[in-house]
Amino acid sequence: MIPLLLAAALLAQAPRPECITVTGGRVCGYQCKTANGINGKCAESPIGICVQHEGNVTCFDPPPWLAVAYGGKPPAPKCLTDGSGAACGYNCKNVVGVVACAQTPAGACAAGPKNKVVCADPPPEVYGVFGNKTPPMACEEYVQSIACGYGCVVSGGALACHKTPFGLCDIREGVPVCFDPDKHVICAGGTQTRKPTCTQHAGKLVCGYTCATVGSNIACAKTPQGRCDDQGPTEPVCFDPPVRGGSSNCLKVIGAE
Numbered sequence: 001m002i003p004l005l006l007a008a009a010l011l012a013q014a015p016r017p018e019c020i021t022v023t024g025g026r027v028c029g030y031q032c033k034t035a036n037g038i039n040g041k042c043a044e045s046p047i048g049i050c051v052q053h054e055g056n057v058t059c060f061d062p063p064p065w066l067a068v069a070y071g072g073k074p075p076a077p078k079c080l081t082d083g084s085g086a087a088c089g090y091n092c093k094n095v096v097g098v099v100a101c102a103q104t105p106a107g108a109c110a111a112g113p114k115n116k117v118v119c120a121d122p123p124p125e126v127y128g129v130f131g132n133k134t135p136p137m138a139c140e141e142y143v144q145s146i147a148c149g150y151g152c153v154v155s156g157g158a159l160a161c162h163k164t165p166f167g168l169c170d171i172r173e174g175v176p177v178c179f180d181p182d183k184h185v186i187c188a189g190g191t192q193t194r195k196p197t198c199t200q201h202a203g204k205l206v207c208g209y210t211c212a213t214v215g216s217n218i219a220c221a222k223t224p225q226g227r228c229d230d231q232g233p234t235e236p237v238c239f240d241p242p243v244r245g246g247s248s249n250c251l252k253v254i255g256a257e
Contacts, residue, residue: 033057051079053086060088065253069127110139112146120148125183128250170198172205179207187246194224212236
């Protein structure tokens with residue numbers, strides 16, 4: 001009986017869709033806003049948000065998998081307006097009328113040169129592993145470039161970051177190169193996902209697992225369980241078995257369950 005009562009209470013608290021009148025008819029959804037009764041929009045989910053600005057309406061809905069990653073209740077997004085510009089999401093930034101927001105709570109945005117705002121978000125599998133403890137991304141600026149992610153590296157005037165906490169960046173011919181494990185590898189490994197390595201050989205840089213070389217050729221497996229053979233006559237041969245396993249939460253987030 002108690003679970004039924006709790007379910008009924010949650011349903012009673014859930015916001016109900018609404019409808020508003022705009023030129024040409026009606027629009028329905030959540031957090032509906034209208035601009036002078038002419039333009040109107042609504043969010044598509046109860047955790048969506050809309051804002052009216054300069055005769056327009058901007059709406060934003062967090063990605064559906066975010067609710068799974070956060071156990072049903074992700075942080076509420078916000079909207080930021082500046083002049084004629086508006087954007088909704090997380091960790092919003094603006095520079096001279098240009099506004100942008102990350103799509104997820106651990107995403108990051110930074111105002112860069114030439115009136116530019118750059119944003120990036122951890123992929124779903126990172127949220128599937130860490131949930132509400134997902135490490136936030138950071139943004140770095142170098143000369144006229146800006147990038148957001150993890151473990152950003154600068155070399156040869158270039159800037160690059162890996163996309164997950166399990167990735168890495170290295171330098172190839174003076175330019176940063178980044179590599180991240182596959183989403184299935186991350187779900188299966190969870191917080192203990194093994195970081196790949198990068199290997200330099202004969203002027204080449206390759207990142208992955210259990211790398212092997214044959215002559216001037218080099219190759220790496222894409223998974224920790226993979227293997228690369230160095231007994232061939234001309235180049236390494238690599239094999240990766242299917243990756244299975246992982247928490248139910250992570251597999252749902254990446255759409256594998």
